[in-house]
Structure formats: C-alpha cells, structure tokens
Amino acid sequence: MAKARRQGGAAALRTAKWAAAGVLAGTGLLGLVLFALGRERAWQALGGGLVVAGASAVLGGALGFLFGVPRVRGGSGGSGEPQGSYAPNTNLEQVSDWLTKVLLGVGLTQLGSLGERLHQLGTALAPVLGGDDAAVPFGAALVLYFLVLGFLAGWLVTRLALPRVLTSADDQALDLFLAGQDRDRHGDKVGADDLRVRAMQQLGVLGGSAEQPAALAGQLPPSAGSPAGPDGVVAEVRATAKRSALTAEQVRDLFADGSEGRRIQALALMQGDPALADLTSLLDAIEHPRSDFEQYHALLAARGLLSRLPADEARRLRDAVAGRLVDPAGIPYGSDRSWLAEKILSRLQTAAPSVPAQPGPPDAPANV
Known part of the structure; x- marks a missing residue:
C-alpha cells in the first residue's frame, strides 16, 4: 500500500x-x-x-x-554513499x-x-x-x-x-561482468572473455569494431535461446560444441566451405571445444577475415586454444596476431579485437619457455 x-x-x-x-x-x-x-x-x-x-x-x-x-x-568510507x-x-x-x-x-x-x-x-x-x-x-x-x-x-x-x-548502463555492464565471472568459474574461458568484452563496450571502454554484416543473420541457423541474432547463434553453438558429433576434420571442412555463415559456425565450434580447433583456419580468419565480426570470433577461438599449442604453432599465432596489430589497416587500437589480441600476445609471452644460454667455448687455461 x-x-x-x-x-x-x-x-x-x-x-x-x-x-x-x-x-x-x-x-x-x-x-x-x-x-x-x-x-x-x-x-x-x-x-x-x-x-x-x-x-x-x-x-x-x-x-x-x-x-x-x-x-x-568517489564512495569515500565515511560518506555512507555507494561507490559508483x-x-x-x-x-x-x-x-x-x-x-x-x-x-x-x-x-x-x-x-x-x-x-x-x-x-x-x-x-x-x-x-x-x-x-x-x-x-x-x-x-x-x-x-x-x-x-x-x-x-x-x-x-x-x-x-x-x-x-x-x-x-542502468552500469548495471547492465555489471551483470555482464558477473556472468563472465560465472563462466570463468565453470571453465568457459572463451565465453567469459566474450562477456567481459561486451561489458567494457557497454561502459565505453572498448570500441565495438566487431560489426555484424547485414547478410550474416540469414546465413546462420535461427537461435532457440536469447539473445537473438548472430551473437546469440554463436553463443548457442559454442555452448553445444562439446556435445556435437562433428570431428575436427568436419569442422575444418565447414570453415573451408566458403560462406561466411559456415565459417562463423566453425569458429563457434572451435571456441566451445578446443579439440575441434584448427590453427590454419584460425590464422586465415585472423589475417584474411571476411569481416571484423569473423576476426573477433577467430581471436576468441585462438584465446581458448593457447594452452594446447606447441611452441612452433604458438609462434605462428603470435606472428599473425602481432602483424595485424602493427598493420595500419589491421586491428584498430582500443577496439574489442585489440583487447583480445593483446591478451593473446601477453599469454603467449608469459607461457614462452626461456631459451637456455648457448654453451660458450671452454675457458682458456690460465697461465701458470
């Protein structure tokens, strides 16, 4: 009342x-x-x-x-007012x-x-x-x-x-961050990073460079869940990847099909199950993307693959990502893709094994 x-x-x-x-x-x-x-x-x-x-x-x-x-x-302790x-x-x-x-x-x-x-x-x-x-x-x-x-x-x-x-915008960003934390606790690193990127876009920290091509929605299967649209389809396919009966070779063939919708579906499967990922396909989507949206999801898939890469493949991924960052026509600074690219490079640099020092010539005997 x-x-x-x-x-x-x-x-x-x-x-x-x-x-x-x-x-x-x-x-x-x-x-x-x-x-x-x-x-x-x-x-x-x-x-x-x-x-x-x-x-x-x-x-x-x-x-x-x-x-x-x-x-x-500012949320000072004695003010009694909530921070933010x-x-x-x-x-x-x-x-x-x-x-x-x-x-x-x-x-x-x-x-x-x-x-x-x-x-x-x-x-x-x-x-x-x-x-x-x-x-x-x-x-x-x-x-x-x-x-x-x-x-x-x-x-x-x-x-x-x-x-x-x-x-309201801050509350939506906070909800995305909390959902990302929950995904992280359940082992979904890729989904967690995707939600964190969306939260930072909501706050204006990152530019939303991963625009969706207008024709892409018609090339993707309809989403049964929420949100609708290409992002919803990618999230749904990613969530069901580990239950999929597809093999890594079939996912690679799906990416090589040629249509952008098939390539996005293959990238979503690679995000959900790193065992289905193909580094050659990811490098193609990173270095020669059909759209910013595709490159974004290729970087997400590569982010989930880092712990499984041998040293030579890690160097290939590092060179490809670094090349797109330094290229003026590549990944723009301050975008969602640049955040992912820098995170991949940081992870590769941290995980890179230290190179042992090469043995030098034996010391000359001292003159007695």
Whole structure:
C-alpha cells in the first residue's frame, strides 16, 4: 500500500512538472502570437519570433545540460554513499555563489550596463519582429524568457533522467561482468572473455569494431535461446560444441566451405571445444577475415586454444596476431579485437619457455 502510494505520488509529481512546463512555454508562445498579430507583417514577426525563441531555448537547454550532468561519487568510507552511484552536479550552486560575490564586489552601481546590453540585443532583433519601437523591448524579453525556460528545462531533464540512464548502463555492464565471472568459474574461458568484452563496450571502454554484416543473420541457423541474432547463434553453438558429433576434420571442412555463415559456425565450434580447433583456419580468419565480426570470433577461438599449442604453432599465432596489430589497416587500437589480441600476445609471452644460454667455448687455461 505504501509503495503504491509513493508510486502514485511520483506519477502525480511528474504530471505536475510537465503541466507547469507546458503552461510556461504556452504563455511565452501566446505572448509572441499576440504581439505578432499587432504588427504590419504579422507572419514575418511570428516566424522571426519563433526562431529567436527556439534559439534561446536551445542555448538555455544546452547550458542547463552542462550544469546538470551528474558526476560519479568517489564512495569515500565515511560518506555512507555507494561507490559508483551518481550525485547531482553542484556547478549551479558554485556559479550562483560566484556571481553573488562578484555582484557584491563590483557594487550595485555597475548594474546599469545590463540594461544597456539588453537594449542593444533588442535593437538587433527588432527588424525580424516588425521593426518598430515596441519590438526592441519585446525582443530582449523574448530572449530572456526562453533562455531561462530552456535552461530550467535542460537542467531538470538532465538532472532527473541522465543519472537513471547512466546507472542502468552500469548495471547492465555489471551483470555482464558477473556472468563472465560465472563462466570463468565453470571453465568457459572463451565465453567469459566474450562477456567481459561486451561489458567494457557497454561502459565505453572498448570500441565495438566487431560489426555484424547485414547478410550474416540469414546465413546462420535461427537461435532457440536469447539473445537473438548472430551473437546469440554463436553463443548457442559454442555452448553445444562439446556435445556435437562433428570431428575436427568436419569442422575444418565447414570453415573451408566458403560462406561466411559456415565459417562463423566453425569458429563457434572451435571456441566451445578446443579439440575441434584448427590453427590454419584460425590464422586465415585472423589475417584474411571476411569481416571484423569473423576476426573477433577467430581471436576468441585462438584465446581458448593457447594452452594446447606447441611452441612452433604458438609462434605462428603470435606472428599473425602481432602483424595485424602493427598493420595500419589491421586491428584498430582500443577496439574489442585489440583487447583480445593483446591478451593473446601477453599469454603467449608469459607461457614462452626461456631459451637456455648457448654453451660458450671452454675457458682458456690460465697461465701458470
């Protein structure tokens, strides 16, 4: 009951806010229409006034957005506030305090220039509002009215809506990270890395360079689970790879079929079961991919194959990945593919056996 009452009160408050905004905007527009009807060129005055009002509202809204953008709380121990939540920006209070101090410092006698500036503004706008003497103060008032209205609307919308959007995005990224951790605990390293990449894309840490070709969805079998689309099909095929009756040779033939959909299915099978992986096919998809999406999944499959590679094949994979990273037309820096490529190289470097020192010539006997 109490929860329903709070929800009803919040809905009523939102309705009241929108109603107040509508009344304020309608009052300004009604005043503009009545003013334009009294001009000799009513349509010209109305059109010019609407442009001036719109420009003032947009400028005020942009300023309100800048002042209303939330900032992340640091989550200090004694504050009692959760780390990573969003707090309202206090720039508006700081600017207000600064302006108050400036006004007190310069004295009230300097406020006379404000009227002069407003008169200059009205004089500049008067031609588009009819050109007579009455258009001068009306132009200045029109700008001030919609500038303040736009500022308040932009600040309120940003203050109320943007923190929810940012928090929702963070929650989705956190869910992906937790799902990745769960996959990692169950031994699915490839699926865990895939979810971590998606989480970092959600937070804007990595660029989403692995775009999906438009024709790919029609070449893949329909996904029985969620999410739908190529990503869902890849995840589903990867999850069933170890139960598949296909052999490594059949998966290699599937990749060599030629169509991009078959190649993606083969890469998903290689991700799910490293025993089905073929290094030659993976190197082909890394060095000569049909799309960024294919190269991404080839890197994922190679990531799950690292512990099974002998030294000579590990060097081939290292050279192929490093070559695509240094190639200007290869893997772009800061993308999901570059994160995977750097992780593969780091793992190969860590696992590389140390080269024993070559025995030198025997020491010459010392002269006695």
